Amino acid sequence: MNDAILTPLFEDPQLSWERVELPLMVPIRTSSATYEKRDVLALRLRATVAGEPVEGFGECSPLPEWSAETISEVELALRGLTRNPAFQEGIGLAAERLDAALGNLAGMPTLRFGMELAMLDALARQRRVPLATLFAGDAPVDLTYGxxxxxxxxxxxxxxxxxxxxxxxxxxxxxxxxxxxxxxxxxxxxxxxxxxxxxxxxxxxxxxxxxxxxxxxxxxxxxxxxxxxxxxxxxxxxxxxxxxxxxxxxxxxxxxxxxxxxxxxxxxxxxxxxxxxxxxxxxxxxxxxxxxxxxxxxxxxxxxxxxxxxxxxxxxxxxxxxxxxxxxxxxxxxxxxxxxxxxxxxxxxxxxxxxxxxxxxxxxxxxxxxxxxxxxxxxxxxxx
CATH class of the missing domain: 3.20.20.120 (Enolase-like C-terminal domain)
Structure with missing residues (x-):
């Protein structure tokens, strides 16, 4: 991994989101549940990095009977997060910095995933590289074959x-x-x-x-x-x-x-x-x-x-x-x-x-x- 992605500070972070219902083609049956649709939260982060405005997108989508949190709990948590002074001071991708900004909400894996992804996406867009490049370190990235x-x-x-x-x-x-x-x-x-x-x-x-x-x-x-x-x-x-x-x-x-x-x-x-x-x-x-x-x-x-x-x-x-x-x-x-x-x-x-x-x-x-x-x-x- 390229450790340089851990250093930028996302200042003045602003969150918005949309809750969307995505129906499945056919019901999916497992030993724990049957699913006919997926409720997802699409997340947008806007912030400033090194004086430049950035924008990135994430997703927070707990799966019933699998995730500990529900989508309503995640949405409520996001509303509270936008008023949290620690979050408003700025966030970063280093684990200790992100967890400190999220506080107890870092214990919600789907929320943490969505926030981290929005930052990674924003950083990749700022650098004009595919998201994959951020994970490669010095290794080459070839998207040709998928x-x-x-x-x-x-x-x-x-x-x-x-x-x-x-x-x-x-x-x-x-x-x-x-x-x-x-x-x-x-x-x-x-x-x-x-x-x-x-x-x-x-x-x-x-x-x-x-x-x-x-x-x-x-x-x-x-x-x-x-x-x-x-x-x-x-x-x-x-x-x-x-x-x-x-x-x-x-x-x-x-x-x-x-x-x-x-x-x-x-x-x-x-x-x-x-x-x-x-x-x-x-x-x-x-x-x-x-x-x-x-x-x-x-x-x-x-x-x-x-x-x-x-x-x-x-x-x-x-x-x-x-x-x-x-x-x-x-x-x-x-x-x-x-x-x-x-x-x-x-x-x-x-x-x-x-x-x-x-x-x-x-x-x-x-x-x-x-x-x-x-x-x-x-x-x-x-x-x-």
Whole structure:
């Protein structure tokens, strides 16, 4: 990371935001909830940096049944933040400076993510570089080929799932992520068998969203191991690093942590103990792109894999996460497919153009910052 981005002071910060409802193409069912829409807060920050006016955009979008805070709580917190003297004195991207300005609100990961992203976007726009450049340090950034995407599939009948995976992945080595744990074991196994049959080269990832007990998870892993599983994500609600380590040691397939990567302190413990094979990191849940980058660097040193994902966010948060991957492509930990294809799940979005998902990759613009002005602000709309 380029440490120079941590030094600028954003003076006289002014916030505005828009709350927007984005309907999904079809309901998304997981073991914890069914989603028909996403409520998002699009955020705009205006400030002065080194005497020059800057503007950047962020997103605060807690996901029900996943995030601890609600979107109404975040909106109320933003209203209070605009009257906070510590915030009005100026903010910066260094963790201690940002947390001091936010005070107790730094404990709301989605709010912290939105504020940090708005500053990063403003800084990249000021410097007239893509957002990805801010994360690269001295490494080159090439947006030509985009970010490789995993194909994510909900709980449909086995033959339908297999057909959809075949269309999206084909004979490639891209990852296909399947939800498991709500149907009987036989149904899950049949779904996985058919996917492997139709997509012999795909990296099959399974996400149980903590649906299993410890013993059920081991039995499930044994049943699906013949199908060359890339990893089984968060099969159990493990309460300690030791439980994760035991599960990984006994499982017939590699284990990934997802929900358990929040808070970042627990993710750091998982990495230190090498208790899992893979970490699925959602920057919105981790309180920012920079805390996520710190975990990527730790995972790299530990020889672990990292998948960057999102909370079914709008184009603001989703493309910001893709810029993080593109700007950190020099890390071996990030090789493979990432969970950022969810723009296809939304009937409407906050960018004027749909995601450029070409050949299984998300193509990013080389325009400054995020590469676009979110629609709620494109017409000059303001909120208190």
């Amino acid at each position: 970010v490789r995407l995993q194909s994510t599939h909900a709980l449909d009948p086995p033959a339908i799932t297999a057909g959809r995976v075949r269309v999206s992945v084909g004979d490639s080595t891209r990852a296909a992520k399947l939800k498991v744990g709500l149907d009987p074991l036989e149904t899950d196994v049949e779904r996985i068998r058919l996917v492997r049959e139709k997509c012999p080269n795909a990296a099959i990832r399974l996400d149980a969203n903590r649906a299993f007990s410890f013993e059920q998870a081991l039995a499930f892993a044994e049943a699906v191991a013949p199908f060359n599983i890339d990893f089984l994500e968060e099969p159990v609600a493990c309460e300690s690093v030791e439980e994760f380590a035991e599960l990984s040691a006994k499982s017939a397939v590699p284990i990934a942590a997802d929900e358990s990567c929040t808070p970042p302190s627990f993710a750091r413990e998982l990495i230190a103990a090498r208790a899992v094979n893979t970490l699925v990191l959602k920057p919105m849940s981790l309180g920012g792109l920079l805390p996520t980058l710190e975990l990527i660097e730790l995972a790299e040193r530990a020889g672990l894999r990292v998948v960057i994902s999102n909370l079914i966010e709008s184009a603001i948060g989703r493309r910001a996460a893709a810029h993080l991957v593109a700007g950190s492509a020099h890390f071996k930990a990030l090789e493979g497919s990432h969970g950022l294809i969810t723009g296809n799940w939304l009937k409407e979005d906050l960018a004027s153009e749909r995601d450029k998902n070409l050949g299984g990759t998300l193509r990013l613009d080389d325009a400054p910052g995020l590469g676009f002005v979110p629609l709620p602000f494109a017409s000059g709309k303001e909120s208190p």
